[in-house]
Amino acid sequence: MKDLKDIISFIQNSYNTKEFIPLHEPRFRGNEKKYLLDTIDSTFVSSVGAYVDRFEDMMQVATGSQKAIAVVNGTAALQVALRLAGVESGDEVITQALTFVATANAIAYNGAIPVFVDVDLDTMGLSPIAVDAFLEEYAELRDDVCYNKTSGRKISACLPMHTFGFPVHLDKLITVCNKWNIPLVEDAAESLGSKYKGRSTGSFGKLGIFSFNGNKTITCGGGGAIVSNDLEIGKRAKHLTTTAKRPHPYEFYHDELGYNYRMPNLNASLACAQLEQLPLMLQSKRELADIYHDFFAEQGVNFRTELPDTKANYWLMCVELENKVERDLFLKETNENKVMTRPIWQLMYRLPMYNHCQRDDQKNAEFLEERIVNIPSSVR
Ligand SMILES: *Cc1c(COP(=O)(O)O)cnc(C)c1O
Numbered sequence: 543m544k545d546l547k548d549i550i551s552f553i554q555n556s557y558n559t560k561e562f563i564p565l566h567e568p569r570f571r572g573n574e575k576k577y578l579l580d581t582i583d584s585t586f587v588s589s590v591g592a593y594v595d596r597f598e599d600m601m602q603v604a605t606g607s608q609k610a611i612a613v614v615n616g617t618a619a620l621q622v623a624l625r626l627a628g629v630e631s632g633d634e635v636i637t638q639a640l641t642f643v644a645t646a647n648a649i650a651y652n653g654a655i656p657v658f659v660d661v662d663l664d665t666m667g668l669s670p671i672a673v674d675a676f677l678e679e680y681a682e683l684r685d686d687v688c689y690n691k692t693s694g695r696k697i698s699a700c701l702p703m704h705t706f707g708f709p710v711h712l713d714k715l716i717t718v719c720n721k722w723n724i725p726l727v728e729d730a731a732e733s734l735g736s737k738y739k740g741r742s743t744g745s746f747g748k749l750g751i752f753s754f755n756g757n758k759t760i761t762c763g764g765g766g767a768i769v770s771n772d773l774e775i776g777k778r779a780k781h782l783t784t785t786a787k788r789p790h791p792y793e794f795y796h797d798e799l800g801y802n803y804r805m806p807n808l809n810a811s812l813a814c815a816q817l818e819q820l821p822l823m824l825q826s827k828r829e830l831a832d833i834y835h836d837f838f839a840e841q842g843v844n845f846r847t848e849l850p851d852t853k854a855n856y857w858l859m860c861v862e863l864e865n866k867v868e869r870d871l872f873l874k875e876t877n878e879n880k881v882m883t884r885p886i887w888q889l890m891y892r893l894p895m896y897n898h899c900q901r902d903d904q905k906n907a908e909f910l911e912e913r914i915v916n917i918p919s920s921v922r
Contacts, residue, residue, distance in 0.1 A: 543868055544841045546875045552837050553881050553918055556830065562880040566858060568761045569921045572819045577811035589784075591807025593814050598767075600817050604734075605742040605750070607769035609776025612805035612813070613783050616731040616753025619766035620648035622782055622803065623749040624699055626768075626775055627725045629654050633698040634690055634900075636676070636724070638668045639889040640907040641703045644753075645729050646890045655695065658891055658901035664849055666886075666910055667710035668702035674718045676902050681722060688722045693900065700724045704733035704743050706916070707759070707857035708848065712738045712746050727751075731766075734759050735824045735855035744769050749779070754813055759827075759857045760820055762813035765805050826921045827856040834859060834917070846914075859919040860886070866912040873915060886914035 543549075557563050581587055594612050601610035613619045629635060631653030637645055639658035649656045660672040681688050681697060688697045700719050702710045719726045730736075730744030731753035737743070744750030754765035768779045781787075786800025805813070831847065831854075838845035844862040848854035863869040869885065876883040889907055890896045 543843050543863065543872070546872065549841060549843075549872075550876060550879045550881050553876075556833065557918065557920075557922060560880075563882055563918045564920065565882045565884060565916055565918055566757045567920045568756060569819075569823065570815070573815040574812055577815045578808070581808050581811040587808045588806050589804040591810065593807050593810035594805055597805070597810045597813045597817065600814060601752070601767050601769065604817060604820065605745050605752075605769050607742075607745045607750070608771045608773050609769065609779070611768045611776065611779045611783060612810055613766045613768060613803045614805055615764045616751055616755060616766035617644040617648055618783070618801070618803040619751035619753070619768045620644060620727075620729060620731075621651045622779060622801065623727050623751050623768050624648055624652050624654070624701070626770075626778055626782070627699045627727045627748050629698045630696075632695060634693065634695045635699045635701050636668075636673060636697060637701040637729075638703055638907065639891050639896075639901060639904060640666060640705065640887065640910060641729070641890065642731070642887055643890070643893065644731070645701060645703050646893075646896055649701070650895065654698070656890065656896060656899050657690070657697070658889075658896075658899055658904065660902050660904050661705070661907050661910065662711065663906045663909065665708050665710045666705040666846075666914070667708065668700070668715065669906065670711050670714035670718050672902060673700065673715065674721075677718070677722050680900075683723065686723050688724050690900075697722070697724055699727050701727050701729055703729040703731070704736060706846075706860060707733045707736045707855035708846065709733065709736050709738040709743050709852045709854070712743075716746065732758070732857050733855055734857075735820055735853075737853040739851050745771060748772065749775060754809075754816070759823060759855055760813070760816035762805075762809040762816060765809050765813055823921045824855055827859075827919065830919070830922060831856045831859055856919065858916045860914050860916045862910070862913050863915060864913070869913055869915055876917075881918060883915050883917050886911060886916070
């Protein structure tokens, strides 16, 4: 790293301001107000309405899935997706420790236990090689069902997360999951618009989920979506997230324990307007990523770019610094100069809820934990 002052002024110039620059702020430049007013005028502001249906259709097309279901937030989407993948109380789910807490929480909400397996250095997401090594050492198949030999528990899902919008090595991960008969569920909360070999992230697993929280690529205040290529699973997802109510003109009959996780029509109207603009937003982010890349190369700083065979959405852009000392200096100087930056998450097993969970050596996760810093990434 050459000169932090140059880096700070480059970011300020990129956003053409000397005022505070947030990490990621929403942009409402399309039909947001129109659709919102429309929704208010219609009085259908709550859980039934035309925008919910429209948004689900748009998401289905945008992700190339068979079915998309709009829900209240990404965490709820993940909770239900795991349940529909077959995760039950007392099971284990393989995931990465380098993630936002919602990934692990959604496992715990199902009464299941996360098992943390290392990430790859290049994708920063769950490593197929590490998953394979973990399963070879600790797992066995009994009647085609995968069990953890040390705990005796069933391993009922594998949950990779596409960190900051960079897709994990999906082909290899799918091969490993198939070998062990473990369903894949993708936490694509951060990767709307990202592609792996031309196909959308989220559409590879038995189920995938997205988030439309305020800091995500597109936002509707709060929101999420479940996608699946299995129509039956898709229908079950809609049923479960709408209180498992049997359709009837006036009777209330709920045929299982469901959830009130529907996305309100008010949020869906915003979501439709935002999703219409996704291509423009991705384009703007890609342009910023290009200029960051060239600039940071001159500075001798590793700016993370998409890998071969993938398209990243560049949700949150990041640099990899030499070590923790350099990282801490970078964080201090940028934030003191109103350029918001922040370190990648602390690993899940450092949190009290998850410090007892089984994990492998976590060499790569710990390396990245000390070095990765997010830099301002909003659409310009
Ligand atoms: C944002 C996010 C979620 C879901 O977040 P919500 O705020 O509940 O919509 C889940 N997993 C990851 C990795 C995320 O970044």
